[in-house]
Amino acid sequence: MSNTTSPEPSFRDSVDIMFNRAVALMDMPLGLAEKIRVCNATYTVRFGVRLRGEIKTFTGYRAVHSEHMEPVKGGIRYALGVNQDEVEALAALMTYKCALVDAPYGGSKGGLRIDPREYEEHELEQITRRFAYELIKRDLIHPSQNVPAPDMGTGEREMAWIADQYQRMNTTDINARACVTGKPVNGGGIQGRTEATGRGVQYALQEFFRHPEDIKAAGLSGKLDDKAIIVQGLGNVGYHAAKFLCEEDGARIVGVIERDGAVSCASGLDIEALKEWIAENNGVKGFPGADYTADGASMLEASCDILIPAALEGVINRENAGRVQARLIVEAANGPVTAGADAILLSKGVVIIPDMYANAGGVTVSYFEWVKNLSHIRFGRMERRREESRNKSIVDELERLSSDKGISWQLTPNFKEKYLKGASELELVRSGLDDTMRGAYNDMAEVWRARSDVPDMRTAAYLVSIGKVAGAYQAKGL
Numbered sequence: 001m002s003n004t005t006s007p008e009p010s011f012r013d014s015v016d017i018m019f020n021r022a023v024a025l026m027d028m029p030l031g032l033a034e035k036i037r038v039c040n041a042t043y044t045v046r047f048g049v050r051l052r053g054e055i056k057t058f059t060g061y062r063a064v065h066s067e068h069m070e071p072v073k074g075g076i077r078y079a080l081g082v083n084q085d086e087v088e089a090l091a092a093l094m095t096y097k098c099a100l101v102d103a104p105y106g107g108s109k110g111g112l113r114i115d116p117r118e119y120e121e122h123e124l125e126q127i128t129r130r131f132a133y134e135l136i137k138r139d140l141i142h143p144s145q146n147v148p149a150p151d152m153g154t155g156e157r158e159m160a161w162i163a164d165q166y167q168r169m170n171t172t173d174i175n176a177r178a179c180v181t182g183k184p185v186n187g188g189g190i191q192g193r194t195e196a197t198g199r200g201v202q203y204a205l206q207e208f209f210r211h212p213e214d215i216k217a218a219g220l221s222g223k224l225d226d227k228a229i230i231v232q233g234l235g236n237v238g239y240h241a242a243k244f245l246c247e248e249d250g251a252r253i254v255g256v257i258e259r260d261g262a263v264s265c266a267s268g269l270d271i272e273a274l275k276e277w278i279a280e281n282n283g284v285k286g287f288p289g290a291d292y293t294a295d296g297a298s299m300l301e302a303s304c305d306i307l308i309p310a311a312l313e314g315v316i317n318r319e320n321a322g323r324v325q326a327r328l329i330v331e332a333a334n335g336p337v338t339a340g341a342d343a344i345l346l347s348k349g350v351v352i353i354p355d356m357y358a359n360a361g362g363v364t365v366s367y368f369e370w371v372k373n374l375s376h377i378r379f380g381r382m383e384r385r386r387e388e389s390r391n392k393s394i395v396d397e398l399e400r401l402s403s404d405k406g407i408s409w410q411l412t413p414n415f416k417e418k419y420l421k422g423a424s425e426l427e428l429v430r431s432g433l434d435d436t437m438r439g440a441y442n443d444m445a446e447v448w449r450a451r452s453d454v455p456d457m458r459t460a461a462y463l464v465s466i467g468k469v470a471g472a473y474q475a476k477g478l
């Protein structure tokens, strides 16, 4: 493992350093800490697929970090940079993330070394099914053992192929659909899963801004509305976070960084329009009404209140951390701030809402989807109309009382409309996610505020989650 004097720790080393920082503050047997830290197993597979008249060989991984709870959970990413070190770091983060938000899983992660943009849809389907086949036959995709989900470069389309592949290989498994989450809604998915990680980032920020002492600690003041935000990466996570924060909370997205550079606009960018522009033009360059720079990374250092890295790991590192101007960093990506950068930002008083909490919305809604699949019924199906009829009887009774007694007040039509409507699946998912994000924030922030030896929210988050994982191992007698 690298120490803090090496040039820049690898992603895997960064996670270990952060873990060790927390363990040093805990009263835990060192052997148990080591057991939790290590990645239990990593499976590497190389398989060939006949494409365009020749056989192409692909390399994929599925790392299982901790099996203190099963199934283990975590996404599958498609990217050229995928390697064993990365999937193991990401699998470890999944363990801590699931523990923090009380999703009853161990941590896992998978990846395929591929640039998905180089392939046609039918080719990607062939590759995905073949990769899934390799993992399914080793129970590395299984409703009660290992449940993947989307990550960078994958989405509901790939999850639908994986689910179908599992079903073909397990024709009598009634719980087959629970073998993967993030499926399309008409393929066993759940409303609100696609937006979930971005929605979770929004709920995390809303909760942060409910705590004046935390706002002050970051050197900020006031509310979320009108805060200047820079977002790195307008993929699924960054796009939804940016969209909700400006459309619903009144924040201004003053800069967006993408592959080909960055655009900025002090009065706030129109995220929907920008998203469409990127789809049509393959980048942000030329987006009307905004300033463009080809040096995207420089935008990480631009003036703003909040910086949301929602793309790759390691983008804020020892080299640029000293120049970051944001007061608050929300880690929508996994591992965007290296352990080296962490220390620099801490000395500048920058507050970081850590990845294992900030991007936990995805796995939280994955958990709801898995429960839905196992219970074979949509959330709210039994109680929705019952709730509506009970609400209606209250409203009818209030109206009868007011007219009988000649009371002059009237229920506003808007209130009636809202109150009479039973919750849809999407509303229930959002409510469950909001509740989870508020609860986990407070578990983490209370430790941060209460302990003078806990310097930042990341260490606090590790303390809470390692404590839960240790408790699970100890309950088993380890």
Ligand code: GLU
Pocket: 073, 074, 075, 076, 147, 148, 149, 150, 151, 152, 181, 334, 359, 360, 362, 363, 364, 366
């Ligand atoms: N890939 C996402 C993450 O890193 C989601 C994982 C899941 O839903 O299992 O948290």
